[in-house]
Amino acid sequence: MPAWLADIRPFAHLLLHLAVTGLVAAMAYRQSWLRAWSVMVATMLVDLDHLLADPVYDPGRCGIGFHPLHSYPAIAGYAALMLVPRVRLLALGLLIHMALDALDCVWLRLEGG
Numbered sequence: 001m002p003a004w005l006a007d008i009r010p011f012a013h014l015l016l017h018l019a020v021t022g023l024v025a026a027m028a029y030r031q032s033w034l035r036a037w038s039v040m041v042a043t044m045l046v047d048l049d050h051l052l053a054d055p056v057y058d059p060g061r062c063g064i065g066f067h068p069l070h071s072y073p074a075i076a077g078y079a080a081l082m083l084v085p086r087v088r089l090l091a092l093g094l095l096i097h098m099a100l101d102a103l104d105c106v107w108l109r110l111e112g113g
């Protein structure tokens, strides 16, 4: 993998969080896309669990299965929340977040990390 791809990974990851949730909001919540997008972007607060880790930020670490709110039981909980209409959008945002974090882990592995 070219070095520049590794260099842009953190930026691309952040951009994907904004772009994918924006795309889903625009497609699935046409009438209230801004509200839907805001809720899904707010699910990035789930990254506050990184504050429990040492170091807090490690660009070479896969967060899935490491941080408490990124654990497999937590992800299963987010999937279960999809069944509850009142919090479905929040759950969708969390699942998209976890999918993008998992994609970041794949990218990291391709870098040899």
Ligand SMILES: [Zn+2]
Pocket (backbone or CB within 6 Å): 046, 047, 063, 070, 097, 101
């Ligand atoms: Zn995350």
